[in-house]
Amino acid sequence: MAARRRSSRAGRRIARGGAKLAGGQVLVINMVPRSLSSETNQDSEPSITVNPARPREIVGTAFTGDPMGGPLAPVYLSSDGGNTWRLNSVVPSRAGSALGTGDISLAFGTTGHRLYGGILRDPSFNFETLRGTNAMAAMQTLASRPDNDQPFTHAISKSGRDRVYIGNNDFQAGPQTATVDITANGRVANPAFRSIRIEPRATAGQDGPQIRPVAHPDGTAYAAYYGWRAQSGSFPGNTLVVTTDVVVVRDDPAGLGANPFRSLVEPSDGLPGRLVARNVRIPFNRNGSSSTGQQRLGGTLSMAVDRRPGRSGTVYLAWADQAPGSILTIHVRCSTDRGVTWPAADLLTVLNATNAALAINSVGAIGLLCQQLTGTGATRRWVTHFRLSSNGASWADLVLCTAPASTPAKTFDPYLGDYDHLVAVGRDFYGIFSANNTPDQANFPNGVVYQRNADFATRRLLALDGTTPVAPSIDPFFFKVKG
């Protein structure tokens, strides 16, 4: 008999490291709907956006194709605060596409219910800028250009206008490829996006794919990127190692002035962009391997600004580098003077981890989502953590999922995704990650709800008939932590 377990139990929260998840409650949901109980796709690389004007409306994305291969790719849509999810195909794609879309990142404006995004569209993988009038509507392509990678969308509304920022790695701008596309008002009929080149230094032919913009309502806009300086090894040979700076740029007039993102100057060379870390090394994998838990590694980067009035100077940054004995090490640091100075010591260091995602809630608490590889050999596991701190000094640790890293075997790269995502609306944190979907309570120490048919007693997924076993795969999981 198929069992759908609802086992969100705040009383079983794992809290280590001093800080408490005060008054908190976590909800973890497998987002695959019951009608797709037979699916075995690798639904990796998730992202999420919550409609601030209607927080019960949430949109998630992943490498999930339209189950019937229609001309639009689906998003995961919840209208009840994340308790239930359905697939709704609204993203431009092509008929017959099994992939749906390449990289995708969507963001609601703060008001007005409009949904913005950047995708790499199947099959061209052109970078397309999208807008939907609401979460249910088919999205419209506003602009399209080739030679790009990893669009990452941020939107903020002010005075009836939606400012939209899409970080992207624009190979057409090579060798200084780090770019943020910005429009001052996404609501107009034909919004013009301007491509801002934010890398002023010489590169090793290009920058890294992660370009992460974030903005404050007062107009302060930041972006972080990996400025690649040198390379060794071979990408086709899966031995490439990149020497890179971790750079933060800032623009006080919202990225809308004549020469945006030049407000922060690095004292050592007088160029725009503060070098938070210099000459760190990261692997840039073509393929994941057993030693990396099947996940390809290529750095991870996330930034969050305190969006409270008068707090635009407080910005948190998470990045990763490679240190001996750790496949990738996440560092979290904070600047309280608008990115001018950054302490030399980490507020938090996470070994053997990737997919860092930061958010700050309405009372200034900082959340970090990350995925950590533990164990060795056949005992390796991917452990998905939500870390929470009220001050950056002590961090609570909530384990959302811990699952074997060797199963299921990957269908493609990336296994879990080149990123996951965390946002905050009000006091609450909303996140999304991809993980092994075996219905085993031990894998979800803080409980989980499955929409798809699953039998937790036998730890088996079940098909629509409730009896036929279905092989484990990678699914997207939504979580919400009440602040």
Add this chain to the structure above:
Amino acid sequence: MTPAPRPGALAAQARFVFQGTIKNVRATTLKSVPASARTVVARVDRVIQAPETLSGYAGHDITVELAPGERVRQGQTLIFQTTGWIFGDSLAVRSVGHEEATTPKVAGAAVHPEDPVGSLQAREAMTQASQADLIVTGRVRSVRVPNAEAQARAKAMAAGSTAERISEHAPVWHEAVIDVDETHKGAERRKQVVVRFPSSTDVRWYQAPKFQAGQEGVFLLHKQQISPTTARAAALTTLKAPEYTALHPSDFQPLERLPQIQLAADASAAEPKPPATGTAARRARSRRRRRSKGGR
């Protein structure tokens, strides 16, 4: 009057084809889909064509949104051609068209009557065949890195740099040299043909065939499937005519599927060819005969 399935692009998009009985009109099976004059609840009696994930819907009630002007009555048993709509606690599909579910029509609706997934795969293979520039049967003699790329990479590595853009989505092109047994579509008659394919297992490319030496079957090859701009972005060199690519998962097929592919190729060719009579066709027929006798 019952409208026939609509021809053309819409019908071609219908990947979920089923025989169903109308249980309720102006009804739905999903809370998120409000009932309307165009929504009906149908019991799926039989899945005729479907992707794997949806092949087990026989016996389940689903919501069908009728096309504008489409009419059905409670109790009717029909063949629906549909595309996806909402996938939630239940399933909602959009009708592209329907017809009466008579025995001959049900029998004729699928390539493999007892295998809805196989029927869809066969249809996709035939679509690819109709779009292919060159269809050959043969065997992969060798797989190699394109010479120009190998040289450029070696030179760049020696200089401590890289010759290509570094992207997770880089195709990492390889070439397969195919010894041709027979040409089934296309004007070229060659003993060998070189096909370029992405060796990358990235999400963009993993579905493309990954050829290996010794692989034998039907190769559906295409000229210039990617634009020069995209090719430049993704690799060292652009494709030069008459190089072929194989990017779709259906671009390599087992020999057993050759008769269907031949039919699709013939239909799409300006001057239809007679059914294949060469080595590969004989081999395929021989295999089918052995299978029917229980051999392998």
